[in-house]
Amino acid sequence: MRPSEKTKEKIAKEQRFLMSLFLMLLAITVAQSGVPANPDDWCYETQAKALSCPGPASWPGTCKGFMQSPVNIVISNTLADPKLNDFFTYIGYDRQYPWTIVNNGYTILVNLNGTIKISGGGLEDTYRAMYVQFHWSDSLKKGSEHTINGKPYAMEVQIIHIRDKFQKLEKAIQSTEKDAITIMGFLIQASNNKKHEGFQTILDALDQIPYKNNEVTTKPMSLYDLIPDLKDMKHFFRYKGSLTFPSCPENVIWTVFKDPLQVEEDQILQFSKKLYYNEKGQIDIPMTNNYRKMQKRGPRNIFHNRVERLLPHTWSVFLTPLLTCLLAIFLY
Template sequence: MPPTPAQPPPLHHPREAASPAPPNQGHSQAPRTAPRPEACAGVRAEMIKGRNPGTPSCVDRIARKVGTSFPNQTPESHWCYEIQAKASNYACSGPSQWGEDCQKSRQSPINIDTTEAQVDSNLGPFSFSGYDKKQQWRVQNNGHSVMVLLDQEASIAGGGLSTQYRALQLHLHWSEEMDGGSEHTINGNRFAMEMHIVHEKEKRPLENEKEAQDSKDEIAVLAFLVEAGSENDGFQPLVDTLSSVPRPKMNTTMKESISLFDLLPKKEKLRHYYRYLGSLTTPGCQEKVVWTVFQERIKLHRDQTSGSQRVVPGPMASTSSGNLLDI
């Protein structure tokens, strides 16, 4: 039975993906369905750095069909993912109707072709500050995802970043299928879930407004792919909280204090990652994100990933408030 407007299909099915296109050869153009991001990177045993524009690319962008301009937001018309747009009784604007920057060439998510990845040991490891601090985080269902508000209590530096970045929030992408929830793919393979920790670049004292607007790395996202494994005790407090925010506009506070490190693979495993410059993955798809996709996966038991499927998103507007960015 098709879902009702009050209960659209589960949130965060990624944008529809196409089969990975072959990498550029010499100066030939990439297929129109898979335009190349400006930079790309991969890792074998060390950190890596992306290639310059115009050189062979190590990643294939996940194809997204772009059509007419994104319409003006109204209470009856909001952006949504492909599976929601296909629901006959859920009125929203799917990816084919996303406009603004969503038609540009450096869009996310992408497929990362590890056979074309280049190693660059100059990127170096990340420096994490406040990631070990245990807190009872605030959690909200914003209608597009479940979001944990980090209130700039933690920060990152190093890892090839130009300066320090403050953590704003983390959120999850998932699907009903164990192998269909991630936004990014590796060699064409999708994963059960994907977690994004979103950071904002610290502003320089003399930075003017134009410099800030033109920044290609205003946002730094740490992306962690999730696959099936044994039960993850560190992740369980967040899983338990999901049942308290099953509907849009609901919020709660975690009952148990946890740190960001509690959610992540061991720190020594975070030296290996993929790097590229890309965009937000929701309208208006601004190309201002430096992406880090970690090689090491977060492992969750199937029962833990099923907790996210009980969260029901709703037809909320795509505009963010304050520093909350939907990515």
């Protein structure tokens, strides 16, 4: 006997109900299997191995975009940009302030007071310095986020700036402007020379902030204390990219300086020995390898601000017509 239309409709409703129930149960199962309740939760690979948190492959936001950072800078593939030949203007970089340093569970974050600013260097606006953050490893052979010609460095120091019209980094992150944020990246090379005094001030404070959410105020220091060679660091690379942590917004102008800073080996290794990702009272997870792996450059160009020297064959291109002209004048 063929079912009536009313019976068919009843069966269809039951099927829809069962399908909805199945999808609801599936969503609950997925949520319980590791998807964080807080969409802002994320962690580095070393944390992901010890905790139930999403590692780099599962980072939220735009972290799977096409203009992500960091990148490997191949010098021979960079392009000269005359606009970058202007000198930077550093405003307040020499002023000494007591800095608040926070262990935020990912790195140590130095909270600047917002009165330190930068302009020039091809930037189209004035930017205020908000934070200094550090990336490192438990090895002196890696730790930096950016690499040059495939070479990693022991550490990278990044000064995060936002356009002067913004008051907070969060506002710049939410902005649709492609140059809302600019970051200056400094590669750190391990050295056997004398201690770096600026880094030592930071290191002296680490003993008081071993765990997540710990914070301390340093003795007064300036950004020039941390990066004393800044005025002499003229050669840099420039490209458009992103923050290297979630939500990885792609509205960052990067400046990566070519010449590394020299910091004593033991000073660099102290970061991995003194700091932990976790809060006090939890299982200690050393804060190390807190750098993002290399991202694809894609079709982006990376620019440099200075041509080191003219190539030999380039000289001949200019020299031949010059000599011809001088000879013509002499014979005339």
